Every structure is written in C-alpha cells, then in structure tokens.
Amino acid sequence: MQHFWVVGTDTDVGKTFVTTILMRTFQKFNKQVLPFKPVQTGVLTSDNDLYYYDTTMYERYSQQTLLTNDTMCYCYKAPASPHYAAQLENDHIKPEVIIERIQQHSQQYEVMICEGAGGLYVPLHRQPIYYLLDLVKASQLATVLVTKTGLGTINHTLLALQALNNNNITVFGIVFNGFENTQLEQENIDVIIAQTQLPFAVIPKLAKEQDLENLTLEQTTLWEALR
Ligand SMILES: Nc1ncnc2c1ncn2[C@@H]1O[C@H](COP(=O)(O)OP(=O)(O)OP(=O)(O)O)[C@@H](O)[C@H]1O
Ligand SMILES: C[C@H](N)[C@H](N)CCCCCC(=O)O
Numbered sequence: 327m328q329h330f331w332v333v334g335t336d337t338d339v340g341k342t343f344v345t346t347i348l349m350r351t352f353q354k355f356n357k358q359v360l361p362f363k364p365v366q367t368g369v370l371t372s373d374n375d376l377y378y379y380d381t382t383m384y385e386r387y388s389q390q391t392l393l394t395n396d397t398m399c400y401c402y403k404a405p406a407s408p409h410y411a412a413q414l415e416n417d418h419i420k421p422e423v424i425i426e427r428i429q430q431h432s433q434q435y436e437v438m439i440c441e442g443a444g445g446l447y448v449p450l451h452r453q454p455i456y457y458l459l460d461l462v463k464a465s466q467l468a469t470v471l472v473t474k475t476g477l478g479t480i481n482h483t484l485l486a487l488q489a490l491n492n493n494n495i496t497v498f499g500i501v502f503n504g505f506e507n508t509q510l511e512q513e514n515i516d517v518i519i520a521q522t523q524l525p526f527a528v529i530p531k532l533a534k535e536q537d538l539e540n541l542t543l544e545q546t547t548l549w550e551a552l553r
C-alpha cells in the first residue's frame with residue numbers, strides 16, 4: 327500500500343499534472359490507484375456543462391475506470407481559497423469528513439494520491455483557522471512536494487519544506503515541474519537538492535497537455551522512494 331499527498335508551493339504549480347502522471351505510472355505497474363482531490367474550487371464550463379479541472383484530468387488520463395464520487399469530496403464554484411469558496415455557498419469544510427474518506431479509501435485502493443488545494447497555508451476554514459497543512463498532518467500521510475523551476479522557487483520550496491518538517495510530515499521527494507532547460511532553472515534544482523538531499527523528479531514544460539501521456543517517473547529517484 328502506498329498512500330500520500332501531492333502538495334505544492336502554491337496554486338497552479340502543477341499538482342494535478344503530477345498527480346495524473348504519478349497515477350499513470352502506478353497504473354502501469356497494475357496498482358489499483360485512486361487520485362483523490364478532497365477540496366476543489368473553481369468550476370469551469372464547457373458547452374454549458376459544469377466541471378472541475380482536477381478530477382476531470384484524472385478521469386481523462388486514467389488507464390483504469392475511476393469512480394467519480396471517490397475522486398472528490400468538497401467542490402465549490404468560486405475559484406478562491408477553500409474557506410472563502412465554502413463561505414460563499416454557506417457551507418463549511420469539515421476536516422473530519424475528509425479524514426474519514428481518506429481512511430476508507432486507504433483500505434479500498436493499493437495507492438491513494440491525495441491532491442492538496444493551493445499551497446500549504448491555504449485555510450480550509452477560519453474560525454478557528456485550519457490550514458491544508460493541518461489536514462495533511464492529521465491524515466498522518468507522507469507528501470510529495472511540487473514546485474516550479476524558475477526564479478523564486480528556491481525560497482518557496484525551502485519554506486514549504488520547513489513547514490512540512492516543522493510538522494513532522496514526511497517528504498518522499500520533490501517534483502520540479504515545468505522545466506525549460508535553462509541554466510538558471512538547473513542551478514535552482516541543484517541548490518535545492520544540495521540543501522535537502524531529497525529524491526526528486528523533473529517534468530519538462532509540455533507543449534500540449536496530451537504530451538503527459540508519454541511521461542512516466544520510473545527513471546527518477548522519486549520513483550525509487552515511492553514504489
Ligand atoms: N509541465 C507542464 N507543462 C505544461 N503545462 C503544465 C505543466 N504543468 C502544469 N501545466 C499547466 O499549468 C496549469 C496549472 O497546473 P495544475 O492545474 O496542475 O496546477 P495545480 O497546482 O494542480 O493547481 P491547483 O492549486 O488549482 O490545484 C494547468 O493549466 C496545467 O495544464
Ligand atoms: C482556485 C485555485 N485553482 C485553487 N483551487 C485554490 C487556490 C487557493 C489559494 C489561496 C491563497 O493562497 O491565496
């Protein structure tokens with residue numbers, strides 16, 4: 327059994343991309359995989375249909391039939407912080423509900439990949455304040471951290487790792503996402519790995535989304551740590 331979170335240094339860093347690629351890599355080894363997005367915000371429309379990007383990506387690229395209801399829990403229309411998106415719908419995220427779902431699914435699937443919402447200090451509710459980081463800690467699962475490769479990532483990545491370490495949350499490794507093969511990006515990766523000694527993977531910036539079908543993480547130290 328291998329259950330873990332994919333968390334990020336921010337929103338839009340590529341957590342869904344990485345979750346999808348990791349899902350496909352485990353599926354390649356015939357593992358029963360559940361990609362699980364406990365809280366998603368920002369409904370999209372296509373031909374008058376409403377949908378959520380993250381769980382739609384999982385289903386679009388899964389090599390196994392996914393049970394849609396298993397992949398999600400709280401979904402809110404506003405593309406905002408979960409605490410606020412819930413408030414706008416007069417709702418309140420209950421972490422205990424998510425923990426219950428994680429415990430249930432961890433018995434049903436060989437691999438469960440839980441994707442965070444935004445970065446670590448994203449509030450799920452305010453009174454009292456409860457961050458995504460608190461939920462990760464309460465789940466007692468380890469993490470994979472997704473980060474960008476360009477200017478600013480050294481600080482963001484080390485800050486995120488410090489937050490995880492301060493909460494005794496295991497980090498299996500780092501995914502550097504969106505690599506465009508510049509010297510600056512390579513230096514960023516080198517510094518972060520030298521400082522952290524963590525397993526890692528590098529995902530290139532893809533010309534089109536469908537190119538992720540050709541990607542697996544098998545030849546990476548991160549995969550050695552995960553499989
Ligand atoms: N390696 C990549 N190459 C090309 N496009 C990418 C890559 N990684 C992510 N993207 C694109 O960048 C956008 C943000 O990626 P993604 O949705 O995975 O971020 P996220 O961290 O999951 O965001 P959220 O916090 O909303 O869940 C998406 O449109 C995605 O298609
Ligand atoms: C809407 C976005 N795509 C994510 N689902 C939620 C991001 C919350 C970010 C909150 C913040 O850090 O300000």
Ligand SMILES: [Mg+2]
Binds near residue numbers: 341342441
């Ligand atoms: Mg996402």
